[in-house]
Amino acid sequence: xxxxxxxxxxxxxxxxxxxxxxxxxxxxxxxxxxxxxxxxxxxxxxxxxxxxxxxxxxxxxxxxxxxxxxxxxxxxxxxxxxxxxxxxxxxxxxxxxxxxxxxxxxxxxxxxxxxxxxxxxxxxxxxxxxxxxxxxxxxxxxxxxxxxxxxxxxxxxxxxxxxxxxxxxxxxxxxxxxxxxxxxxxxxxxxxxxxxxxxxxxxxxxxxxxxxxxxxxxxxxxxxxxxxxxxxxxxxxxxxxxxxxxxxxxxxxxxxxxxx
Numbered sequence: 001x002x003x004x005x006x007x008x009x010x011x012x013x014x015x016x017x018x019x020x021x022x023x024x025x026x027x028x029x030x031x032x033x034x035x036x037x038x039x040x041x042x043x044x045x046x047x048x049x050x051x052x053x054x055x056x057x058x059x060x061x062x063x064x065x066x067x068x069x070x071x072x073x074x075x076x077x078x079x080x081x082x083x084x085x086x087x088x089x090x091x092x093x094x095x096x097x098x099x100x101x102x103x104x105x106x107x108x109x110x111x112x113x114x115x116x117x118x119x120x121x122x123x124x125x126x127x128x129x130x131x132x133x134x135x136x137x138x139x140x141x142x143x144x145x146x147x148x149x150x151x152x153x154x155x156x157x158x159x160x161x162x163x164x165x166x167x168x169x170x171x172x173x174x175x176x177x178x179x180x181x182x183x184x185x186x187x188x189x190x191x192x193x194x195x196x197x198x199x200x201x202x203x204x205x206x207x208x209x210x211x212x213x214x215x216x217x218x219x220x221x222x223x224x225x226x227x228x229x230x231x232x233x234x235x236x237x238x239x240x241x242x243x244x245x246x247x248x249x250x251x252x253x254x255x256x257x258x259x260x
Contacts, residue, residue: 004123004125005215006049006050006051006214006215006259006260007050007051007052007260008051008052008053008054008103008259008260009046009051009052009053009054009257009258009259009260010053010054010056010068010096010099010100010103010257010258011039011042011043011046011053011054011055011056011066011068011256011257012055012056012057012058012065012066012068012096013036013039013055013056013057013058013066014032014035014036014039014058014065014066014245015058015059015060015062015063015065015066016032016058016060017060017061017062017063018030018032018035018063018066018249019032019063020063021063021064021249022063022064022086022088022089022249022250023248023249023250024167024250025247025248025249025250027247027248028248029248030245030246030248030249031245032245034244034245035066035245035246038241038242038243038244038245038246039066039256041241041242042219042241042253042256042257043055045214045217045219045239045241046214046257046259048217048239049214049215049216049217049219050214050215050216051214051215051259054099054103056068056095056096056099059095061091062089062091062092062095064086064088064089064092064249065092065095066246066251066255066256067119067246067249067251067255067256068092068096068255068256068257068258069118069119069254069255069256069257069258070082070084070089070092070117070118070119070135070255071084071089071092071093071096071097071118072093072096072097072100072118072258073116073118073121073144074100074104074258074259074260075107075123075148075151076151077105077107077151078104078105078106078107078108079097079100079101079104079105079106079107080107080108080109080110080144080147081093081097081106081108081109081110082110082116082117082118082140083109083110083111083112083114083115083116083140084115084116084117084135085115085116085117085133085134085135085136085137085140086117086135096258100258103260104260107147108143108147110140110143110144111143113137113139114137114139114140114141114142114143115135115136115137115139115140116135116136116137116140116141116143116144117133117135117136117168118258119135119167119168119169119170119171119252119254119255120132120133120135120136120141120168120169120170121144121169121170122169122170122173122174122175123175124175124181125175126152126153126154127153127154127155127156128144128148128153128154128155128156129156129157129158129169129173129192130144130145130155130156130157130158130169131158131159131160131166131168131169131170131173132157132158132159132160132161133160133161133166133167133168133169134161134167135167135168136168141157145157156192157192158173158187158190158192158193159190160187160190163186163187163190164186165186166184166186166187167250170210170252170254170255171184171209171210171250171252172184172186172187172206172209172210173187173193173209174209174210174211174212174213174254175213176199176211176213176218176231176236177213177218178234179197180197180198180199180234181193181196181197181198181199182198182199182201182208182209182210182211182227183196183198183199183200183201183209184200184201184206184209185200185201185202185203185206186206188200199227199230199231199234201224201227202226202227205224205226205227207221207224207243207247207252208220208221208223208224208227208228210252210253210254210255211231211253212253212254212259214259216237217237217238217239218231218236218237218238218239219238219239219240219241219253220238220239220240220241220253221240221241221242221243221247221252221253222240222241222242222243223240223242224240228240241253
């Protein structure tokens with residue numbers, strides 16, 4: 001089983017208010033200048049993987065606006081707009097929607113009382129994993145499942161609420177293509193995940209479980225040599241990218257783009 005082929009991505013540069021974003025990481029304030037450099041290198045990596053980028057202008061009213069993945073789930077049939085679990089982020093949906101609607105049709109919108117963040121949705125070809133977290137509730141997951149099942153998707157709900165330290169499902173879980181998943185050790189034994197072909201990440205490299213397969217390239221966060229060596233040994237074309245400033249705001253590689 002291979003990862004889906006992508007041709008486009010939507011990205012949003014960090015805003016001048018980036019340092020005011022939501023975080024529980026306790027890693028200190030992010031440096032905007034460094035974040036901008038890291039974001040540009042991320043964009044270059046997406047382009048190297050064959051994607052054409054649509055760059056949404058940064059908006060000061062949205063400190064977390066660069067994490068565009070959370071506001072939409074893009075499928076082959078169109079975009080599903082989310083209802084983010086953090087109320088302060090809900091205004092981002094309409095902002096990104098104004099740009100995304102010019103690229104893909106609208107399929108549906110998650111409605112209250114449902115909440116859903118795109119970071120809790122892991123697409124693995126014909127199977128979709130939805131994480132229940134502080135940001136995504138049962139009602140939001142059920143709505144997404146009802147939307148996706150007619151498209152032939154097989155749904156797996158993963159309850160991550162008892163697991164400390166994970167903001168989203170994809171904070172510790174990623175589809176690598178070729179039938180494999182990267183997985184943080186904290187969730188590798190969950191019954192919905194344990195039977196999968198896993199590349200389990202060492203505990204001190206758990207952040208790197210948020211990998212992103214983009215066509216023939218696998219993006220991982222730099223500074224995780226054990227995982228990088230293992231993935232290269234499995235035949236992946238690995239590109240390691242600095243993510244220090246986004247990590248300070250609980251963000252990862254997948255958060256920074258909508259790929260379709």
